[in-house]
Amino acid sequence: MESASSKAEALRLQILKAESELEALRSQLEEFEAQPVPQNASPGPVFNAQSRDWKWPLKEDEYARYGRQLILPTVGIQGQLRLKSTSVLIVGAGGLGCPAAAYLAGAGVGTLGIVDGDAVEESNLHRQIAHSTAKLGQRKVDSLGHYCETLNPEVCIVTHATHLTPDNAEGIVSKFDLVLDCTDHPTSRYLISDICVLLQKPLVSASALRTDGQLIVLNNPAEPQGSLGGGPCYRCVFPKPPPPESVVSCGEGGILGPVVGVMGVLQALEAIKLISAGVGAQPKNPHAPALLLFSASGPTTFRSMRMRGRRTNCFACSASSTLSLAALKSGLLDYVQFCGVAAPVSVLRPEERIAAAAYNKLLGQNPELPHILLDVREKEHYDIASIPGAVNVPFSSFQLRKTDSEHPKPDWLPGDLPYDAPIYVVCRVGNDSQLVTRILKEMGLDGGGKRFIGDIRGGMRAWKQEVDDTTPFT
Structure with a gap:
């Protein structure tokens, strides 16, 4: 019995000692928690990218x-x-x-x-x-x-x-x-x-x-x-x-x-x-x-x-x-x-061509002059800007053939137009107009030389440069 009582007393003493140490630890913890944390303090380790070289293949x-x-x-x-x-x-x-x-x-x-x-x-x-x-x-x-x-x-x-x-x-x-x-x-x-x-x-x-x-x-x-x-x-x-x-x-x-x-x-x-x-x-x-x-x-x-x-x-x-x-x-x-880059077309003689300024002057002197101005640009170009009075017949619509008894004249040529009334041809820069002029003559529309057929040299670009600089040119 004495032995058991001694052991129990010893255990009580250990418990009291442990509780005393635990209380002391709690007091220390409270003291530390009550102190202000420095601004540069860190709660744990942080990776610093500047402390080592960049190891990845791209920036x-x-x-x-x-x-x-x-x-x-x-x-x-x-x-x-x-x-x-x-x-x-x-x-x-x-x-x-x-x-x-x-x-x-x-x-x-x-x-x-x-x-x-x-x-x-x-x-x-x-x-x-x-x-x-x-x-x-x-x-x-x-x-x-x-x-x-x-x-x-x-x-x-x-x-x-x-x-x-x-x-x-x-x-x-x-x-x-x-x-x-x-x-x-x-x-x-x-x-x-x-x-x-x-x-x-x-x-x-x-x-x-x-x-x-x-x-x-x-x-x-x-x-x-x-x-x-x-x-x-x-x-x-x-x-x-x-x-x-x-x-x-x-x-x-x-x-x-x-x-x-x-x-x-x-x-x-x-x-x-x-x-x-x-x-x-x-x-x-x-x-x-x-x-x-x-x-x-x-x-x-x-x-x-x-x-x-x-x-x-x-x-x-x-x-x-x-x-x-x-x-x-x-x-x-x-x-x-x-x-074979195509050079500028040159199939007409100088006398078969007229300058844009000269054509404008001719009309100014005789506004009622019977004639036809044929604009052979495609419709999209013609719709943007054209010379007043011009008739649009696109170059793509021309066929290399002469007129015959079934087709005595093109639809765009008025029936009441005098046989010797001139035909002027204009295009964008003066290339297609020369080819059309030659086609019209091959069709016999010049009446064996009685009617002048020629083109406006330089086309609509020349008209803008020489006559009307407000003309849109594309």
């Missing part, structure tokens, strides 16, 4: 800038790094080049080159979206370069305020990994394709006119000349240039802004796809080359035409090709002559 702000495309399986971090290390050359800072450059800069291409020798004009602004009214007269490369720099300062912009020529093509194109042809003439297209073949650069080519466009990726993979494993070049697809008379500029045929914008955006898309996969890399699932056709007004907006590979007899990329950098620089390749 911190680049993850925020490119985040929406970084999470795409087709891009990812590796694709973004390829974009950052790639240089792209855009030839042409117009309707195609503006949207293409903007989206490539936005995507984070490392170096963006721009080649163009023109200045910003007012007629550019409805479709060349990187330029503005404030930049009228400024060089296009400077205007587009500044636009891209403000969009993404991480991109290195390299500008060449010149047109690409056989003499400077190698020096410019050789510094870039990928080329976009954003020009608008066959002579440029053949030159750009040829230099890309010689320097083994993939090429994304597009064009647009009126409400239609086309796009094709060329020279991809960019194999040496003679290698059938390489992609076709422009000459493979178009061995012969179009007839000069069929080449219509935007000034003549017109262009809808969104159409050329669509084609420029598609060029940027194809470029990003090539870069993300690795420029020059053999694709895992290669696609046959295809020509993409776009129509804003047709029943089918997009159509794709499968193309063949390299032509075994291609002038540029075949094994038998004589194309070389030396030949290019020597001037042996005359692209203007090859494409």
Whole structure:
């Protein structure tokens, strides 16, 4: 019993001691909690980014800038790094080049080159979206370069305020990994394709006119000349240039802004796809080359035409090709002559033509002079502005035939018009009017020389310059 009582007493003493120590600890805790916490105090360890080097492959702000495309399986971090290390050359800072450059800069291409020798004009602004009214007269490369720099300062912009020529093509194109042809003439297209073949650069080519466009990726993979494993070049697809008379500029045929914008955006898309996969890399699932056709007004907006590979007899990329950098620089390749660029029409003798000012003076002296003024521009041009009294008969409606007994005279020729009343012909700049004048004479409407038939030299452009400067000219 004594032993049990002793042990119980010892336990009571331990409990009292423990309770005393616990009370002392509570008092210390209350004292510490009552003290103010210093402002620089930290509740726990904090990671300090400045205390160690940045270990990620992109800059911190680049993850925020490119985040929406970084999470795409087709891009990812590796694709973004390829974009950052790639240089792209855009030839042409117009309707195609503006949207293409903007989206490539936005995507984070490392170096963006721009080649163009023109200045910003007012007629550019409805479709060349990187330029503005404030930049009228400024060089296009400077205007587009500044636009891209403000969009993404991480991109290195390299500008060449010149047109690409056989003499400077190698020096410019050789510094870039990928080329976009954003020009608008066959002579440029053949030159750009040829230099890309010689320097083994993939090429994304597009064009647009009126409400239609086309796009094709060329020279991809960019194999040496003679290698059938390489992609076709422009000459493979178009061995012969179009007839000069069929080449219509935007000034003549017109262009809808969104159409050329669509084609420029598609060029940027194809470029990003090539870069993300690795420029020059053999694709895992290669696609046959295809020509993409776009129509804003047709029943089918997009159509794709499968193309063949390299032509075994291609002038540029075949094994038998004589194309070389030396030949290019020597001037042996005359692209203007090859494409047969049409010179100004000159089929009439001087006495068959009349100056715009002279025609206006003639009417001023004799306002009642019986005559016909035939405006052979297309209706869209005629509706914008015309010379008072002109009759619109579009050039496209003329047929190369003489009148016969069934069609003694055209519908536009009044029956009561005196047989010797002159016929004057006017067009946009004085080319089509000469051809129509010749057709009218072949139809026998000059009455064997009794009636004067001639054109107004210089067309509506001359009328604006010499007679009425308020006349809109497009």
